[in-house]
Amino acid sequence: MAGRVVYFSGEFVPEREANVSIFDCALMYGDMAFEMTRTFGGEPFKLREHLDRLYGSLRLLEIDCGLSLDEMLAQTLVTLEKNQATEVEGMDWWIMHDVSRGPLPVYGSLWPEGTKPTVTISTWPLITHMGTFATKYDTGVDIVVPAQQALPAHLVDAKAKTRSRMHYKMAELQGQRIGEGAWPVMFDPDGFMAEGPGWNIFLVKDGTIYTPEPRNILQGVSRGTVFELAEQEGIPIVEANLGRYEALQADEIFCTSTSYCIVHGRSFEGQVVGDGQRGPVVERLTEAWRQRVGVDMVSQAREYAEALPGWLEQEVEANRAAVATT
Template sequence: MTQNLVYLNGEYVPASEAKISIFDGAISLGMTVTESTRTFAHQPFRLRDHLERLYLSLKAARFDAGMMLDEMEQLTLEVWEKNRPHYPADTDAWIIHNITPGQWVPSSGQKPPESKPTVMIVTLPLDLSYWAEFYRTGCHAVTPFTRVQPAQSLDSRIKNRSRFLYTMAESEVKQFDPMAQSLILDTNGFLSENKGGNFFLVTKNCIKTPSTINCLNGISRQTIFQLANQLEIPIEECQLLPYDVTTADEAFFTSTPYCIMPATKFNGITVGNGEVGPITRNLISAWSQLVGIDIQEQAQQSQQSLS
């Protein structure tokens, strides 16, 4: 595949040549606001919703992107159209935004008056092979020792690039099971999220999910609410404990790349009957209809292409 072009501060450069300063706020302060959107059949899915959340994160983080939301949307579509011809028809894309406050003076910790924000827009091929088997068998959700930061320290609704905490959590659960998916708790022991997605369970035909007090209000999470209402399945936000997963009938994660990832085991205990449940399957089917692509089949084809 021809090398993707990256948008970086007003210029298009090959991905291998895209560089930022070591004094950029992303590196010197670990300060980056981010969004990740995906395409279905090369059409960006809920791009506007992702960008609206990006701008809310920027406002809460107290720096801006140097352009209005409408301009960012048009620019994003332009970046994708420049790269789109290099993507085969059966390969979808990540569209990634990373925004930093720009240069900071290391000695004083202050932003120079002339410094502008750093804006990066990247597209990458979406490899779904890792998640393909989970649609059929479900994944193993495991709670790590690491806890999410409390909202009093950093509000989880600010989608930021720091993956330190989440990477630690993932490494911890993979000591227990190499294919485990982290289900992180907050400091009070309530369910939160995993490294890049939200969590849901089903009990007595009602879908339940943690509130956004301690987790990101994912765009995929919002889509589940939309589909549940469409299918007339009750759904609610509430505080959930590990006990609720252990005794649930079904469970699943949601995230931009895989949409829905069933979970059939929790901390070594079977969830429900140990199979992907009917409500989860109905949601996968409804999502596929929504986007015009069989999301399970697409992941399986991605897996087969590597074998």
């Protein structure tokens, strides 16, 4: 808790008091759109792009959250500012937006004043996400193909970022069964590579970057950043139908997501990719990313890893004290 607050449907409340009703559509149906953004040097990265995607998801779900995109953006900055004061300077933040349709109408009599969408904006110190991730920048990740397929867009469109994520969870569970810590990349029903449960995938062959066509995937904001950085670096990048064959021929494989930006694949389906180390294209993109955001995310994650045990101790202590006084 440590003094942080959450924007909760128009009010700012302490984190532990930001409770959603058990009758909310989010719990009943997974009927909720969301976004994950991060800061670099305290500044949100591509916040407007993330919110564009959130409002795209809301349009698909036919939810009017009651705030314009500009109002959501302004409230995000207020939430961040309120919480930044609770941490040491230099801490970066995870920013999460969650919007559900609100309580299910059949239980509406519980709210005689009327129901409305549940809108939350929360920010969390990035130390817990990145401190636990730090070693992966060195080791890379082992990518496997789970039995769970990606859903084709004509059934459930992955371009909308929603909390209906059981297929992602299944992929994760199956990935763990294949190998502890393995990262599962789902294929679509046509047999083409799609995405991981929280990341986009790229292959590098003979100096060209290949990535799945955007049909059945979330079009990651970090994926967009790879396109920008590749263009800036003069590295050709192509969207294509990719399969196991292409992945096993790749010189490099990498994954992208908002929190860690980019991490290399050490192996694919049990076979080492290149020499298993971070390859030259991943190196160049990582360096270009650092320059772009003004933060060395790799050394930052290592610093967070060192500081994490102490941070957790303080956090738990502060929460114990807060609970004791309530």
